[in-house]
Amino acid sequence: MQHPTYMGALDAWRPRTPHYQQxxxxxxxxxxxxxxxxxxxxxxxxxxxxxxxxxxxxxDRRALLALVREKRIWLVEDDPYSxxxxxxxxxxxxxxxxxxxxxxxxxxxxxxxxxxxxxxLAPGFRVGWVVGNPxxxxxxxxxxxxxxxxxxxxxxxxxxELIEQKVESQMIxxxxxxxxxxxxxxxxxxxxxxxxxxxxxxxxxxxxVWLKAKRADLDTTRLYxxxxxxxxxxxxxxxxxxxxxxxxxMRLNFTRSAPDVLEEGVRxxxxxxxxxxxxxxxxxxxxxxx
Amino acid sequence: MQHPTYMGALDAWRPRTPHYQQxxxxxxxxxxxxxxxxxxxxxxxxxxxxxxxxxxxxxDRRALLALVREKRIWLVEDDPYSxxxxxxxxxxxxxxxxxxxxxxxxxxxxxxxxxxxxxxLAPGFRVGWVVGNPxxxxxxxxxxxxxxxxxxxxxxxxxxELIEQKVESQMIxxxxxxxxxxxxxxxxxxxxxxxxxxxxxxxxxxxxVWLKAKRADLDTTRLYxxxxxxxxxxxxxxxxxxxxxxxxxMRLNFTRSAPDVLEEGVRxxxxxxxxxxxxxxxxxxxxxxx
Numbered sequence: 020m021q022h023p024t025y026m027g028a029l030d031a032w033r034p035r036t037p038h039y040q041q042x043x044x045x046x047x048x049x050x051x052x053x054x055x056x057x058x059x060x061x062x063x064x065x066x067x068x069x070x071x072x073x074x075x076x077x078x079d080r081r082a083l084l085a086l087v088r089e090k091r092i093w094l095v096e097d098d099p100y101s102x103x104x105x106x107x108x109x110x111x112x113x114x115x116x117x118x119x120x121x122x123x124x125x126x127x128x129x130x131x132x133x134x135x136x137x138x139x140l141a142p143g144f145r146v147g148w149v150v151g152n153p154x155x156x157x158x159x160x161x162x163x164x165x166x167x168x169x170x171x172x173x174x175x176x177x178x179x180e181l182i183e184q185k186v187e188s189q190m191i192x193x194x195x196x197x198x199x200x201x202x203x204x205x206x207x208x209x210x211x212x213x214x215x216x217x218x219x220x221x222x223x224x225x226x227x228v229w230l231k232a233k234r235a236d237l238d239t240t241r242l243y244x245x246x247x248x249x250x251x252x253x254x255x256x257x258x259x260x261x262x263x264x265x266x267x268x269m270r271l272n273f274t275r276s277a278p279d280v281l282e283e284g285v286r287x288x289x290x291x292x293x294x295x296x297x298x299x300x301x302x303x304x305x306x307x308x309x
Numbered sequence: 310m311q312h313p314t315y316m317g318a319l320d321a322w323r324p325r326t327p328h329y330q331q332x333x334x335x336x337x338x339x340x341x342x343x344x345x346x347x348x349x350x351x352x353x354x355x356x357x358x359x360x361x362x363x364x365x366x367x368x369d370r371r372a373l374l375a376l377v378r379e380k381r382i383w384l385v386e387d388d389p390y391s392x393x394x395x396x397x398x399x400x401x402x403x404x405x406x407x408x409x410x411x412x413x414x415x416x417x418x419x420x421x422x423x424x425x426x427x428x429x430l431a432p433g434f435r436v437g438w439v440v441g442n443p444x445x446x447x448x449x450x451x452x453x454x455x456x457x458x459x460x461x462x463x464x465x466x467x468x469x470e471l472i473e474q475k476v477e478s479q480m481i482x483x484x485x486x487x488x489x490x491x492x493x494x495x496x497x498x499x500x501x502x503x504x505x506x507x508x509x510x511x512x513x514x515x516x517x518v519w520l521k522a523k524r525a526d527l528d529t530t531r532l533y534x535x536x537x538x539x540x541x542x543x544x545x546x547x548x549x550x551x552x553x554x555x556x557x558x559m560r561l562n563f564t565r566s567a568p569d570v571l572e573e574g575v576r577x578x579x580x581x582x583x584x585x586x587x588x589x590x591x592x593x594x595x596x597x598x599x
Binding site for chain 1: 317320321323324431432433434435436454455456457458459460461462463464466467
């Protein structure tokens with residue numbers, strides 16, 4: 020499992036009480052390779068991952084593909100953000116790499132590719148798709164049928180009409196332009212107000228900036244409580260860790276709010292941090308910095 | 310569990326490999342009462358049940374309610390067909406009976422009531438609801454979130470608009486009139502063509518007629534294969550039995566097809582039955598009647 024990981028995926032797996040093994044694209048790692056031998060599947064979000072915004076390069080994609088081919092395990096490629104390329108181009112999906120090598124009429128490889136209309140057309144349709152080999156599709160179809168019979172046919176029909184009318188493709192440039200402006204506004208505000216405390220990389224796509232505290236004792240789960248008092252919210256990094264750790268990280272979303280709202284949010288976050296620090300100095304029991 | 314049972318419910322429960330105990334509204338039955346002590350919940354479709362079309366009377370509803378109160382177990386009241394009353398009135402749901410006794414601002418009883426728009430407005434919306442006490446709703450909300458985050462908000466918004474514009478209530482009389490005509494056509498055709506072989510009750514609502522073979526050796530699962538050759542389909546009773554038995558029963562739907570199509574379907578079914586009987590007489594290995 021790519022780590023940290025989308026919390027919705029962790030939620031979906033939780034009832035099965037899985038054993039997790041995180042990986043960091045270092046495929047020489049003995050612990051990971053040994054875990055891969057026993058794994059049911061590997062999970063990755065190569066494009067602008069939630070929560071980190073990381074883009075996985077083509078070389079790492081090929082290395083992961085080689086690994087799952089060798090180990091004969093499934094690779095779940097979750098790809099909601101492929102349409103959200105703000106700078107440059109993310110290149111082919113792992114599915115596309117595998118399919119190009121195979122050159123089959125019907126794909127029979129190990130990649131189970133997940134797509135969605137949620138980031139382009141509308142999240143409210145709840146329409147997505149899976150590409151995988153027929154064995155996988157049959158199993159998923161049965162599981163879906165036993166879960167909810169089917170998703171909304173009405174949503175699917177309307178979404179299909181919108182795609183065929185090219186509404187989705189006409190929307191995407193405007194969306195990306197808006198999101199690019201918001202990302203830039205957020206990152207600029209972060210540099211102004213929080214550069215002393217956190218570090219981050221400017222994401223080349225997706226919806227999120229991932230902040231890492233420079234101080235190991237800056238606890239974002241505690242900061243979160245203080246931030247709420249200052250009328251600003253963020254997602255503490257611990258939500259994306261199957262072990263509930265990563266307490267020095269946080270995820271900020273830049274797609275939902277206009278630039279001035281993002282700037283005000285960062286100002287409030289900076290005040291929340293100052294508040295936490297002064298409480299620390301005065302010995303209060305409620306601390307963001309321990 | 311009311312028996313036979315909706316196959317979608319059986320499908321939903323199958324992954325949990327449950328133990329089933331059927332009941333027949335005889336609450337003196339020792340085996341059932343003993344099973345109820347260990348049950349997680351009781352499942353019932355009191356209005357025009359799928360597959361039998363049976364309407365559970367008010368006295369039986371009260372008896373079941375008394376039982377779950379005494380045993381302190383959940384009662385899942387699945388009620389998709391309450392809007393499909395063709396003759397007479399089904400009376401209050403078990404939820405309504407319990408809520409009337411309790412007279413609470415927030416319902417805290419043992420009934421978990423399931424409703425849907427699928428039989429009135431449109432199945433394609435996939436919009437339904439649950440009424441239950443807050444403890445149940447919290448658990449279901451979490452389970453739903455971990456399964457698919459949420460149903461289609463677009464479908465829900467459109468459905469709400471249609472309800473508020475009274476489209477649902479304006480549709481229902483026309484629907485019921487159409488369905489009544491179809492039920493009558495199906496039952497008349499059955500009397501003409503299959504009265505020697507099957508018995509049934511004319512359902513006072515819902516979507517189905519439940520046929521029971523008069524001969525114990527008339528196997529509807531085998532008849533089904535012959536019927537397909539005659540270009541007619543039905544649902545063998547075994548699909549509604551958790552043990553896959555009930556081989557002398559079948560479910561016929563009357564809401565989907567126009568009267569002339571239903572009549573032609575019954576004629577084909579009668580020919581398929583004759584075909585099976587003649588194959589039996591000639592010693593063929595492919596038999597509907599063993």
